[in-house]
Amino acid sequence: MSKHLAKTMKAVGFYKYLPISDVNSLMDIVVGIPVPKANEVLVEVKATAINPIDTKLRATKSQIETEARILGFDGSGIITAKGDAVKTLQPGDHVFFTGDLRRNGSNAQYVVLDEVHVAHKPTNLSFEQAAAMPLTSVTAYESLFDRLLINEKDKGKTILIINSAGGVGSIASQLANAYGLKVIGTASRPESVDFSKAHGAHFVVNHKQDLEQQLKENGFSEVDFILVNYDPYKYWDSLMRIIKPQGRICLVVDSSGLVDLKPLKAKSITLVSEMMSTRIVYNTDDKYRHTEILEEVSRMLDSGELKSTLTKVITPIKADTLREAHRLIESQKMIGKIVLSGF
Template sequence: MSLPTTQTAIAQLVLGGADTLQEVLIPVQKPTGRDILVSVKAVSVNPVDYMKRSGAFDQKLDEPLVLGYDASGVVEAVGEDVKLFKKGDEVMYAGAMTRSGSNAPYQIVDERIVAAKPKTWSYADSAALPLVGLTAWEALVDNMGIPVSQTENPKSLLVINGAGGVGTVALTLASKVLKLKTIIATASRPETIAWTKKFGATHVINHTLPLGPQLTKQGLTFDYVFIYSQFNLYFFTLSSHPPVCGGSNTKNIDEIVPLINPLGKITSILGPDGPIPLQAGMLKSISFHWTAMFTKALFNARPETQGQILKEIAALADAGVLSSDLVTERHVFNVDNLKKVHAKSESGKAMGKIVLERA
């Protein structure tokens, strides 16, 4: 059966709220080079979706914007230089921020950032893994250099926002793959506290209260910090309450320096609203790393490593190390449900991952 030349995607013609999402007719592209064409079976929603939808990246819309940066599906066609996949293969991927996303029946994606989906997981559950799996792995293993280990690693990790999708996978990797002895997560509601403990946190502190006294009271320090929060520099302000949404206060870095072990490492997936005050950590040789999952595809910087990481993530899923309990909601993929999921994700109240599957 030949492929259609057009498809009905969920896209937006103007930037704005979730109500800008609508059905739009767009072409079905033919894959060339190392691209593959995937029949999308399921997708997931991440903060980058609503951030890009609302114009956070200052982009201009010259054509319909199709979001979607998590997907699973079946390969329908391949470019002339494709080496890794063939028609009929079941795959998963996050995709590239500069290309049309997965909220469409068909999507073009570079084979180098794709992997076979877990054999034992459904399309819906598999769609929850790519972006959060890549982000957590690149943050912990690639950027902070925490080694995969078969024995207990005596070092400690602080995860700011442990109940989100990335935080959930980070806790699991830290506990079961990196074998860290102490894993501290931040959470504030009874359900999020229980969630973080379920997925590997050994200690939980409340991010709506000053963190410093809580850490000191429990005798906790840390070697690594993974910041996955709107308040990405909040950990610098341990003596005060967190700033209002969208802001950060970086004045009190001196209060975190005593709690970070020498040679400590910090990584953040969100940018600051001002200079990062790291000078006070110089004598401890504290290092700071950005983690942006889209970097490799955006700059063609070893993109094949993302396919390799996803292959490892799929193996961990099939082995039961990663749990499909990560998925907290499953919906049929349509424009109304996608709008609702965007709103839920944007509210900051979502735990784990929400997926939408094509009927």
């Protein structure tokens, strides 16, 4: 691996946290190719997806980095080197991966990843299609099966997915649908409604209107599960009324305000938060569940049970295309995933 030490690579990064309109907010840079440690692999990046977390991590602040900060926590590529302790991955393997928010990411020709983040790329998908999936898929899968604890007994039950056209929502809808749940989505624009219906939602209500009323009109007085992919503060009272007794609510997005827990009590409601990186950041005993989920997502993408939510590819990976992608995410008009590919 020492051959990489002296080598450099192209990347897109920054030193100052600036608005995306500033050309220095994301810059073309050249940095050393990182070297994998024992449990790590070096991946040649083929495609990198852009997520809201990228724009949040780039958000304007006064802090200055002495070393370039490189974002990108979702991507695909080919393993070119591995640490001694890595057993299930080999150089030459085509992979897709999530990433570690604390480290430099895949907006670069090469990225070093802990093996826990990496699984085999679905063979039937392009690098671009595959790159769009890991972060949102692991989040959606964990939300449904590890947080809401949906299991065999829940087939036929109903889940309300707030913002079902979003990154996590559009995959959670597909997973829940494929598992046998009735999926009620929410969206507001016609094109979001269409996208959501094409990605697992059995029907879609408008989250800018009264949710309870619309559910009733569709024959649902209550739902068994709710997955919240938008500020729960805005929906708190509705959620409390809509959820069934002993129901479960999973929050993927933080609440912007303080909430009253009292309404949880009468119905013995469960509220659970989902953070994709919990297992890895806290190095939990079940850390490799992350990888298992990603391999399962790969299998489902290959079998067609799950389809890629990729809607836009921009090439190549460089500062001006990445700034364009960040602008699109920040506009909140984007439907589906943006992927950048090639150098």
